Amino acid sequence: MRTFLALLLTLLAVPVVAQDMLPPAPYAYQQLDDPALETQAQNLMLTLRCLKCQSQSIADSDAPMAGDMRHQVRTRIAAGENPEAIRAWMVERYGAYVSYKPEVSASTWPLFVIPLVLIALVLFVLSQRLRRRA
Known part of the structure; x- marks a missing residue:
């Protein structure tokens, strides 16, 4: 065997x-x-x-x-x-x-858009915090 x-x-x-x-x-x-x-x-x-x-x-x-x-x-x-x-x-x-x-295609567009959205979100949060301190 x-x-x-x-x-x-x-x-x-x-x-x-x-x-x-x-x-x-x-x-x-x-x-x-x-x-x-x-x-x-x-x-x-x-x-x-x-x-x-x-x-x-x-x-x-x-x-x-x-x-x-x-x-x-x-x-x-x-x-x-x-x-x-x-x-x-x-x-x-x-x-x-x-x-x-x-x-960029129908399946890959989120890979290009999500980083831009995250950067915009971080900039928005930072600007709100800087306004509160000032």
């Missing part, structure tokens, strides 16, 4: 191990030949978050997923796509969390 369980666990772990053993995508660590296109790719990669690391951009991360994302960015830049179109594709594919430059 123990041998069967060990064999079963080993077979279940093989896909996970195999995923990290895949060779990196061609443009994961290789820059584009055209310096202008590579600059566009680098600028875009600095604004996209690594979904595995979450605190690093895909330009700074060594995670395999970040390498795949770098490959996608460089391939699409080399094909002539606009960086904003690539960003939109990444957001559509991975969600708004992937972008360090969030857009």
Whole structure:
């Protein structure tokens, strides 16, 4: 029974191990030949978050997923796509969390409005207290 369980666990772990053993995508660590296109790719990669690391951009991360994302960015830049179109594709594919430059939408507007409301409330309370002292 123990041998069967060990064999079963080993077979279940093989896909996970195999995923990290895949060779990196061609443009994961290789820059584009055209310096202008590579600059566009680098600028875009600095604004996209690594979904595995979450605190690093895909330009700074060594995670395999970040390498795949770098490959996608460089391939699409080399094909002539606009960086904003690539960003939109990444957001559509991975969600708004992937972008360090969030857009105001129906689901994110409170994140932009609540800090302003809190600042206005603090200023109002401070002005009321200063009037009472004066």
